[in-house]
Amino acid sequence: MLVSAKEMLEKARAGHYAVGQFNINNLEWTKAILLAAQENNSPVILGVSEGAGKYMTGYKTVVGMVNGMLEELNITVPVALHLDHGGYEGCMKCIEAGFSSIMYDGSHSPIEENVANTKELVKICAEKGMSLEAEVGSIGGEEDGVVGMGECADPQECKRIADLGVTMLAAGIGNIHGKYPANWKGLSFETLEAIKSLTGDMPLVLHGGTGIPEDMIKKAIDLGVAKINVNTECQLSFAAATREYIEAGKDQQGKGYDPRKLLAPGTEAIKATVVEKMELFGSINKA
Ligand SMILES: [Zn+2]
Numbered sequence: 001m002l003v004s005a006k007e008m009l010e011k012a013r014a015g016h017y018a019v020g021q022f023n024i025n026n027l028e029w030t031k032a033i034l035l036a037a038q039e040n041n042s043p044v045i046l047g048v049s050e051g052a053g054k055y056m057t058g059y060k061t062v063v064g065m066v067n068g069m070l071e072e073l074n075i076t077v078p079v080a081l082h083l084d085h086g087g088y089e090g091c092m093k094c095i096e097a098g099f100s101s102i103m104y105d106g107s108h109s110p111i112e113e114n115v116a117n118t119k120e121l122v123k124i125c126a127e128k129g130m131s132l133e134a135e136v137g138s139i140g141g142e143e144d145g146v147v148g149m150g151e152c153a154d155p156q157e158c159k160r161i162a163d164l165g166v167t168m169l170a171a172g173i174g175n176i177h178g179k180y181p182a183n184w185k186g187l188s189f190e191t192l193e194a195i196k197s198l199t200g201d202m203p204l205v206l207h208g209g210t211g212i213p214e215d216m217i218k219k220a221i222d223l224g225v226a227k228i229n230v231n232t233e234c235q236l237s238f239a240a241a242t243r244e245y246i247e248a249g250k251d252q253q254g255k256g257y258d259p260r261k262l263l264a265p266g267t268e269a270i271k272a273t274v275v276e277k278m279e280l281f282g283s284i285n286k287a
């Protein structure tokens with residue numbers, strides 16, 4: 001059964017580790033991430049962007065697939081199904097479809113509108129036992145076509161949104177989505193510390209987990225980050241393994257064109273990446 005991310009993140013915050021959010025795109029992605037979590041006794045958050053939701057034909061399909069897998073694969077570790085960077089309407093659709101967690105990304109709206117929408121969603125999520133992530137300060141890189149600059153959130157605005165009763169808070173601290181450029185300045189721990197001192201025990205969320213150096217990840221966890229989003233890294237490892245299979249001509253040998261064979265190395269590669277991240281974040285055996 002899907003669970004809210006609240007309890008797993010509170011435990012992570014108190015235990016000084018982080019739970020990974022791994023974004024899904026299809027059946028192979030979902031299966032790889034769920035098996036990695038189960039085999040390593042780790043809690044896990046499945047992230048679905050609005051674009052990926054559309055790609056999978058809609059949120060109801062996603063909920064059906066994930067719930068089916070939890071049962072058929074005997075998944076017993078805590079699993080949250082979470083909308084990643086949702087608009088207000090996307091959030092309402094996921095609540096209706098049976099997600100257990102949502103992120104409302106009001107970071108592109110004026111703060112007053114972000115506050116009003118967040119308030120409304122706090123109320124609905126509390127009624128439904130769902131967790132809610134809010135975002136302050138746009139996170140750099142590309143988010144479903146919207147390109148941000150990697151700015152730092154205003155700690156006072158973070159406090160204002162945190163006080164509305166959200167479960168977890170994403171704040172820009174110089175992090176960006178996708179691959180980091182060579183001239184990236186690194187995370188702003190000064191901003192993170194300021195946010196932490198104003199928001200207390202609120203679990204903080206680090207987006208754009210792909211390519212942040214390991215020592216920075218560990219320091220961020222020490223400073224209150226309890227959820228780290230990973231997306232691009234799974235895509236890169238899937239693509240590399242699939243490329244290797246095809247370049248070796250394996251799709252042309254025997255029944256190597258069978259999608260169950262063709263997609264197997266990529267699926268295993270996603271699993272390996274997920275396990276590597278769970279080790280780094282410290283969530284193994286924390287289910
Ligand atoms: Zn993000």
